[in-house]
Amino acid sequence: xxxxxxxxxxxxxxxxxxxxxxxxxxxxxxxxxxxxxxxxxxxxxxxxxxxxxxxxxxxxxxxxxxxxxxxxxxxxxxxxxxxxxxxxxxxxxxxxxxxxxxxxxxxxxxxxxxxxxxxxxxxxxxxxxxxxxxxxxxxxxxxxxxxxxxxxxxxxxxxxxxxxxxxxxxxxxxxxxxxxxxxxxxxxxxxxxxxxxxxxxxxxxxxxxxxxxxxxxxxxxxxxxxxxxxxxxxxxxxxxxxxxxxxxxxxxxxxxxxxxxxxxxxxxxxxxxxxxxxxxxxxxxxxxxxxxxxxxxxxxxxxxxxxxxxxxxxxxxxxxxxxxxxxxxxxxxxxxxxxxxxxxxxxxxxxxxxxxxxxxxxxxxxxxxxxxxxxxxxxxxxxxxxxxxxxxxxxxxxxxxxxxxxxxxxxxxxxxxxxxxxxxxx
Numbered sequence: 486x487x488x489x490x491x492x493x494x495x496x497x498x499x500x501x502x503x504x505x506x507x508x509x510x511x512x513x514x515x516x517x518x519x520x521x522x523x524x525x526x527x528x529x530x531x532x533x534x535x536x537x538x539x540x541x542x543x544x545x546x547x548x549x550x551x552x553x554x555x556x557x558x559x560x561x562x563x564x565x566x567x568x569x570x571x572x573x574x575x576x577x578x579x580x581x582x583x584x585x586x587x588x589x590x591x592x593x594x595x596x597x598x599x600x601x602x603x604x605x606x607x608x609x610x611x612x613x614x615x616x617x618x619x620x621x622x623x624x625x626x627x628x629x630x631x632x633x634x635x636x637x638x639x640x641x642x643x644x645x646x647x648x649x650x651x652x653x654x655x656x657x658x659x660x661x662x663x664x665x666x667x668x669x670x671x672x673x674x675x676x677x678x679x680x681x682x683x684x685x686x687x688x689x690x691x692x693x694x695x696x697x698x699x700x701x702x703x704x705x706x707x708x709x710x711x712x713x714x715x716x717x718x719x720x721x722x723x724x725x726x727x728x729x730x731x732x733x734x735x736x737x738x739x740x741x742x743x744x745x746x747x748x749x750x751x752x753x754x755x756x757x758x759x760x761x762x763x764x765x766x767x768x769x770x771x772x773x774x775x776x777x778x779x780x781x782x783x784x785x786x787x788x789x790x791x792x793x794x795x796x797x798x799x800x801x802x803x804x805x806x807x808x809x810x811x812x813x814x815x816x817x818x819x820x821x822x823x824x825x826x827x828x829x830x831x832x833x834x835x836x837x838x839x840x841x842x843x844x845x846x847x848x849x850x851x852x853x854x855x856x857x858x859x860x861x862x863x864x865x866x867x868x869x870x871x872x873x874x875x876x877x878x879x880x881x882x883x884x885x886x887x888x889x890x891x892x893x894x895x896x897x898x899x900x901x902x903x904x905x906x907x908x909x910x911x
Contacts, residue, residue, distance in 0.1 A: 505517075505518070505519050505520075505859075506518045506703075507863075508707065508710075510695075510707060510710055510711055510714075511711075511714055511717055512717070512719075512720055513690075513691075513692045513693060513717075513720030513722075514692075514693045514695065514710075514714055514717070515693070515694050515695065515867075516695045516696075516697065516706065516707060516710040517694060517695065517696045517697070517860070517863050518697055518698075518701075518703060518706050518707075519696070519697070519698035519699075519856075519859065520699075520700070520701070520703075521698050521699055521700070521856065522700050524596075524698075524699060524856065525595060525596055525599050526593050526594060526595055526596060526699060527593070527594055527595075527596050527597075527604075527605045527608070527697075527698070527699030527700065527701055528591070528592070528593045528696070528697070528698040528699055528856055529591065529592045529593075529608060529609060529612055529695075529696070529697055529698075529709070530589055530590070530591040530592075530695070530696040530860060531589070531590045531591075531612065531616065531693065531694075531695050531696075531713055532580075532587055532588070532589045532590075532693065532694045532695075532696070532864065533587070533588045533687045533688070533691040533692070533693055534582075534585055534586070534587050534691060534692050534693075534694070534723060534868070535585065535586055535588075535687065535691050535721075535723075536584060536585060536586070536660060536723065536724055536726075537581060537583075537584050537585055537586040537660045537661070537663040537665055538586075538660070538663060539663055539668075541586075541683060542586060542663050542664060542665050542666075542667060542668070542671075543632075543667040543668050543671035543672065543675065544671075544675055544679055544680060544683045545579065545586055545588055545665070545683060545687075546579050546632060546665065546666050546667035547625070547628055547629065547632055547667065547672070547675060547680060548577075548588065548620070548680055548683060548684055548687075549577040549578060549579050549588055550577070550627075550628035550629075550631045550632045551620045551624040551625060551628040551680060552577035552590055552615060552620075553575075553576060553577045553628075553631075554624045554627055554628065555575065555615065555624075556614055556615055556618040556621075557621065557623070557624075558620075558621045558622075558623035558624025558625075558626075558627060559623065559627075560627075563575065566611075570594055570595075570604055570607055570608065571594070571595045571600050571604065572595070573592065573593065573594035573595070573604065573607075573608055573611075574591075574592065574593045574594075575590075575591070575592045575611060575612070575615070576590075576591050576592075577589065577590045577591070578591070579665055579666055580665075580864075581661075581663075581665040581666075582802050582864070582865070582868050583660070583661055583726045583728075583800075583802025583803055583868075584659065584660030584661050584663070584726045584727070584802075585660075585723065585726060585802075585868065586663070586665040587864070588687065590612060590615060590616065592608045592609075592611060592612050593608075594607070594608040596699060596700045597700070598700060605699075605701060605705075605709075609709045609712065612713065613712050613713055616688065616713055616715075617715060619681050619684075620677065620680045620681050620684060621677075622677050625675075625676075625677050625680055629672050629675075632667055632672065633669055633672055635666070635667075636666065636667055636668070636669050637669070639666070643741070643743055643745070643747045643811070643904055644747060644809055644811070646741075646747070646904060647747040647748065647749040647809065647902055647903075647904045648749045648807055648809055648902075649664070650737065650739065650749070650902045650904070651749040651750070651751055651807065651900050651901070651902040652751075652807075654731070654735040654736075654737045654900055654902060655730060655731050655735045655751045655805075655899050655900030656729065656730055656731070656803070657731060657735070658729045658731075659727075659728060659729040659730060659803075660726070661728075661800075661802070661803055688714075688715075688716070689716060689717065689718050690718055690719070690720055690721040691720070691721065692720060692721075692722070692723055693714070694863075694864065694867065695710040695713060696860050696863070697709060697710060698856055698859075698860070726802065726868075728803060730753060730803070730805070730899055731899060731900065733899075734898050734899055734900060734901065735899065735900040735901075736900070736901045736902075737901075737902050737903075738902065738903040738904070738905055739902075739903075739904055739905065740904075740905045740907050741904055741905070741906070741907060742907050742908055743904070743906045743907070743908065744814070744906055744908055745793065745811050745812065745813065745814070745906055746811070746812050746813070746814055746816075746817045746903065746904060746905050746906040747809070747810070747811055747812070747903070747904040748808075748809070748810045748811075748812055748817060748820055748821050748824070748901070748902070748903050748904075749807060749808065749809050749810075749901070749902045750807070750808045750821065750824060750825070750898065750900065750901045750902075751805050751806070751807055751808075751898070751899045751900040751901075752805065752806040752808065752828065752896040752897065752898055752899065753804065753805050753806075753896070753897045753899045754766060754769075754799075754804050754805070754806065754892060754895060754896055755804075755895055756804055756892055756895075757804070758801045758802065758804055758869055759869060759871050759873075760873070760875065760880060761880045761883055761884060761888075763801070763880075764845070764877065764880040764881045764883075764884055765884050765888050765889060765892050766799055766804065766892065767799070767845045767848075767881075768838070768841045768842060768845055768881070768884055768889055769841075769889050769892050769893055770797060770798070770799045770806060771840075771841035771844050771845055772833055772837050772838070772841045772889065773797065773806070773808075773828065773893075774795065774796050774797030774806075774808055775796075775797075775841065775844060776844060778840070780827060780831050780837075781795050781797070781808065781810075781824060781827055781828075782795055782796075784823065784827045785810065785820060785823055785824060785827070789820075789823060791812055791813065791816045791819065791820045791823065792810045792811055792812045792813070792816075792820060793811050793812075793813075794809075794810065794811040795808070795809070795810040795811075795824075796808075796809055796810075797809060801865065801869075802868070802869075805899065806896070808824060810824065814905075814906040814908075817903050817905060818903075821901055821903065825898055828893070828896060828898075831893065832890070833886060833889055833890050833893065834886075835886060838884075838886050838889060841889075842881055842882070842884070845881055846878060846881050849877055849878075849881075
């Protein structure tokens with residue numbers, strides 16, 4: 486039975502702007518409704534969120550591959566149907582937010598106005614059918630092959646391998662180290678019953694966020710969102726996403742028959758993942774390892790000539806910087822040490838701060854200008870419990886040189902992984 490249905494008189498939880506509303510339609514089921522007239526397409530996404538767990542990660546990843554194939558388990562048949570809907574798209578994907586695994590089922594189609602017919606209704610029905618149908622055996626067989634290929638391709642990427650191994654050692658006891666895109670070793674032991682059982686549990690109990698974006702009437706959006714939820718029991722609340730980073734600095738290495746080595750290093754910050762702290766963290770990332778003029782790029786590549794690539798990112802749900810570098814054989818330890826020395830010794834100046842602020846603000850504007858960017862921001866805010874919609878531009882502008890220098894001084898190295906090259910470069 487569906488529990489605690491809301492009426493339209495009390496469903497509006499947060500009217501951020503005139504074109505963006507968060508609406509609770511059932512317990513644990515939220516509609517994110519965006520009015521967007523500047524795109525020529527309408528967009529639907531249903532996202533289920535669960536704790537990232539080693540035992541279930543591959544099943545959920547495999548389920549995503551099954552959903553991509555459509556209810557008959559044949560992508561070519563699905564593509565023919567989509568082509569008849571003016572090139573509409575249906576896709577499924579896996580996301581990881583800290584220690585949580587997200588499964589997203591999405592559809593995009595031309596607006597009814599542009600098509601001259603009710604395409605949104607057909608797209609919504611396709612999503613509904615995909616949700617309501619059980620996974621068939623043909624889909625499972627094909628999905629296993631596709632997922633195995635995808636994991637093997639990731640293994641072939643030295644950059645992805647180095648970062649993944651770094652997370653494995655630095656967050657060994659943390660759910661963040663779960664490979665949410667699946668494990669090859671698990672595939673053989675998963676049967677059709679396993680897949681349908683976990684799909685049923687997701688639909689029945691998992692916290693669910695439904696995004697509907699485009700030129701869609703609000704009442705139509707609410708009705709559509711409700712149609713995706715045919716049965717609901719008491720939800721399984723998400724446990725606290727606790728961080729459990731290793732004590733000290735975890736170090737590990739492997740050898741591989743490659744021509745160039747790879748280094749990945751993790752640096753923890755005490756900054757918080759919201760407000761001015763988050764803006765400070767983004768600015769520091771840009772200064773350290775952002776564009777071509779970043780500190781690490783100038784030091785490690787330009788001055789020392791030790792690497793052919795160096796960059797980095799910040800994992801918001803763990804507030805840890807991941808530095809990634811491709812280096813020549815024989816210079817691995819020196820490069821890793823120099824990265825650490827550069828971070829510890831650098832003094833940031835006003836010019837670097839202003840340049841970084843402009844770059845971060847430009848990226849934020851670009852995010853807001855994209856539909857996927859807005860959806861990702863909404864999911865992040867939801868999972869982080871952010872309700873204060875302060876101006877990010879004001880927060881960025883309020884960050885001082887002292888704020889960034891203090892954040893830099895507070896960085897603590899928590900892990901290093903080196904993938905050693907065993908052969909000479911070509």
